[in-house]
Amino acid sequence: MRALLVVNPKATTTSERMRDVLAHALASDLKLDVATTGHRGHAAELARAAARENVDLVIALGGDGTVNEVANGILADGPSPDLPAVAVVPGGSTNVFARALGMPNDPVEATGVLLDALRSGRSRRIGLGMADDRWFLFCAGLGFDADVVARVERRRAEGRKSTHGLYVRSAMRRFYRSGGTRRSGPLTLEEPGREPVGGLCLGIVQNTSPWTFLGDRPVHACPDASFDTGLDLFGLTKMTTLPTLRHLRRMLASSGDAPGRAPQGRHVVSLHDCATFTLGADEAVSLQVDGDHLGQHRSVTFRGVPHALRVIV
Known part of the structure; x- marks a missing residue:
């Protein structure tokens, strides 16, 4: 499975060491590329490109803002069953979305849950909201x-x-x-x-x-x-x-x-x-x-x- 790990290095609880440890763990099960964001909106650009290159999964390591950008990038052309799935490794201060999904708030524990879900094929489709044209x-x-x-x-x-x-x-x-x-x-x-x-x-x-x-x-x-x-x-x-x-x-x-x-x-x-x-x-x-x-x-x-x-x- 092709996957892209999008990392926000400025997220509250994200560090370079954490990124490397998590990338190593994820790479054991995935054909993984890692991209680090450099400006606001960059995560959306990376996710949009991944969707158009038929990547199977986009993983967001960061806070809720990073995940929001990833979702907006993937859904730039509207929902479709052919789009990549999204996974979250919480790295922000609050991580509401990850916790609402039932994910642990600790990034290492969340990575373990994510790997278990990938190995067992667990996923779900969820509804989202739109504020005008923003998901x-x-x-x-x-x-x-x-x-x-x-x-x-x-x-x-x-x-x-x-x-x-x-x-x-x-x-x-x-x-x-x-x-x-x-x-x-x-x-x-x-x-x-x-x-x-x-x-x-x-x-x-x-x-x-x-x-x-x-x-x-x-x-x-x-x-x-x-x-x-x-x-x-x-x-x-x-x-x-x-x-x-x-x-x-x-x-x-x-x-x-x-x-x-x-x-x-x-x-x-x-x-x-x-x-x-x-x-x-x-x-x-x-x-x-x-x-x-x-x-x-x-x-x-x-x-x-x-x-x-x-x-x-």
Whole structure:
């Protein structure tokens, strides 16, 4: 089997030694080429070329952003049964996609699981989401959470390490500096066949659950979201301190692998298993997909695409 290992050397927990050890282990079962990314978007370029050269498998060693780029590269011309499968060796700080698939968060253990899956022929087809023309694996967001991602990216560009603490501090600063937008947001939800819902401060779109992790604790904004259904949405039309803390506590209330109940309340807007909907804005607002900031947008249409990608798990 021909395979390409795409390595992001700047991922939080990825090192040159780890890359060499994992490549040696994978090469025992695969005809393996290794490519190291050098700039943003490079993983997508490498994966697109691999798909057009009929490579059988593309393995991403890095964080969620690296895996997102690999998926977008493979699916550049749309889903097809002839495209390469994707496998993940987690090397980032959070690794939501790998963990949502049930992979260990340790890269060495994940490599062992991957090799076992290859030897036994285990794989599954999963649905993905699209934000306009950009594929996403597990989540996208417009508004508040995307602003937090943008702030974290600026801090990382200044040399700060990506940690859960950095995300928490960035979220708190954004929350308390947002002024009136916490009580009436700029977003409007439009879903076919329903009346528009305006005033959203944020819109979190999930293709699976959890939304993210806080350390080892999963955060479930849409606990019923699944790779096997359409898209889910969690939105808030008002963000004040005590209600927001109650929503966060419910998002963190899980028992083992079983998520708790979805946040509820008169300011909560939720959708489950949707094929498509649009979030528009009165002003340009931030968009993030799988934890990468994609700039400012006035309107984004989200679509769920079933059976879009084959993954080795």
